[in-house]
Amino acid sequence: MLVINNFEEYESYLGKELGISQWHTIDQEQINKFADATLDHQWIHTDTERAKNEGPFKATIAHGYLTLSLIPYLWKQIADVRNIKMEINYGIERFKFGQAVLVDNEVQLKAKLMCISNLRGITKVTIQATLVIKDQPKPAYVGDVVFLYHFI
Template sequence: MVVINTFEEYQAHLGKEIGISNWHTIDQEQINKFADATLDHQWIHTDQEKAKREGPFNGTIAHGYLTLALIPYLWKQIADVRNIKMEINYGIECFKFGQPVLVDSEVQLKAKLNSIANLRGVTKVVIEATLIIKGQQKPAYTGNVVFLYHFND
């Protein structure tokens, strides 16, 4: 895990891979809870029997937005940004889904610092996020997440 305490420490990673998270298994329970939270109960996600019988993946798949929602959790395994008053999830840009994440797949996040800017005391970073699926060559997605950090003086 990378520890970052200042703008300058963050900036030292510009253009570099910051790290890779631990593996996380997306199981049916997590998929079902996400479906309940978002009211998205499409059968390809929640109906195991129908998905096995009629679906193209021989089972259920995780919601694409579930895999995106894992970014903050997995990011915290890569970088420990300290000495901050506040951190804000500011945006997501240019995400492309490469392939679905099948139930019980293991995923991990790879993060690279694409840009960093000091906006009158607020640090804006753009992290290239790639979700890797264990045993697959093609990632689940690649795109940019934008965070704002208010470092302590």
């Protein structure tokens, strides 16, 4: 795991890959809980029999926003940003979904530092996030996440 203690250390990674998370399996229970939390019970996500018989993937698929919601969890496996008073998920930009994540697929996050700036003591970073699906040639998505850090 990458340890970052201050702005200067963070800045030294500009343009570089920061790391890759562990594999995470998205199972039907997680999909169903996400459907309950977001009130999105579309059958392609929650009806295993219908998805198997009528769906284009022959299985249920994870919600696109479920896969996005994994970013903070998987990011914490890549980088330990220390000496901060506050960390804020500031935004997401230019995301493209490339391939559906089927139930029981394993995914991992690859992160690359694209931009970093000091905004009067607040560090703004843009991380290119790529969600890889195990044994698949195309990623689930590629896009930028923006974090704000207030270092001590």
